Amino acid sequence: MSWLDLSLRKQGAGVASGEIDPGELLDACLERIEERNGELNAIVATFPEESKRMLAEAPAGPLRGVPVVIKDEWPLPWRAERFGAAQGLVEFRSGESAPYRALRDAGAVIAGVANMHELGASSTGNVSVYGPARNPWDSSRCAGGSSSGPGSAVAGGLVAGAVGADGLGSVRYPAGYCGLTGLKPTYGRSAFEGHHIANSETIVSGPLCLDAADCRLLASVLFGEELRAHEPSGLRIGVVREPLWSNSQPGVEAACDSALRALRDEVGGELLELELPELALWTISAVLVAQAEQSHLLTPATLNSLDPELSPIARGLLKLRAILPATATARARLVRTKARRELARRFEELDLLAWPTLPAVAPPLDRPLVELPAGTATADQANVIHGAFANLTGVPSISVPVGLSEGLPVGLQLTGPWGSDALLLDAAEALERATEREFVRLRAPVALSNPATSSASPPGMPG
């Protein structure tokens, strides 16, 4: 075991106390990436000189000297993002994105850029200009998208924390597939400036970590304010059985149900069954609002000169977006308003909503289909109804690991009202206590193998 295998907060505390040499920690991280990335393809760029410069200039902060990675969606001063694609709809430029600044100002060291699904356009992560990131639990499986690299990197033990982005579920899906805790913050609350879709109404930056306390730490950095912990009690948790539980795989449903009951008992709460009859409408509306965000760039000239290295899927999707009726998008915005009012009413009587992050465990990279009680579906088709409405309405949502099914991770998603980010983290920590941290301690096989032979190791621990 290496210091690298400890939590973000323990690494930060170890550096602050002088127990950990941050230079050795960074070397161990880069060595670990070298060892494991061939199997995972989680990291698409490292830049040791820039990382060492960040370390040399790191201010005192909660993450001083702690290595993290950042999704290929955020520009860095020395590297333009590629958005997982051979070409974007705008020219990508290097620069100081707000997530970069937040990490830098907290003293963190960016050790690498993490892979992502091409153009952020899927919940699977199985298509990327770099080749797909792989799931550390089974490298033939999807790591989830679009923050596939952040999920794979943290679950694979390359770093203890990563910054992703969530536009229709893109932090929560990889957290679910890879057994991590991933927070989609309330819209506008986390660092965003510098994203190439400057007017996005759906995308937020968000952390993916090994547990809720690390997520709280990294989210606090991204928020620029401390998300204080409180003891939640008496939580009223809304459970939407149809279709979010009933059309999940039995192993997924059972793991989530067991965890939810444990959470209820831990906080002295109650589970309240409810229906969201317009959820399907909210979901298609989320997709339409998100896809419209760059539609002004979809001109014939642009579409007729797309880079041939863009996948046929991306080219087809872009061209489809160009001819969708504007009526649908206009109606989607009205549905958003209706959905926000409906949610606000629901949250007068509820503290949280709960359902599986994903209806199935991670599908194969080469065949991203899932078998559900209602039949076979594409993973994207099945996943989006679980995640997208939080982006449509702006509310925060978190995925927490709740065990394994078929040897693969299962995530429970908790969603709260606007501004309840800290409450979601409180609930996630309560769930960890209720389950004696059994599920956040689970590690993917690759994260337990080939330990880095670094001197950056806790005393008395091998290698």
Added chain:
Amino acid sequence: MEPDSAFQRYVQGGLELFGIEADQTERSVMEGVFSVYRPALEGLLAADLEGVEPERPIDLSRAPSE
């Protein structure tokens, strides 16, 4: 190839109208994606949104004020 469905005719007409080129693979992707989302899209177009007043201004970081 002659289009054999309403969607194919719509795609062919739309692409031709705006001078957008698309090969057969891209058209297949468009058709596949549309077939997945078609029921939801039809539901959206048929939804009763009569009387839904837009939020002015909309602030997605907060609950709606009205």
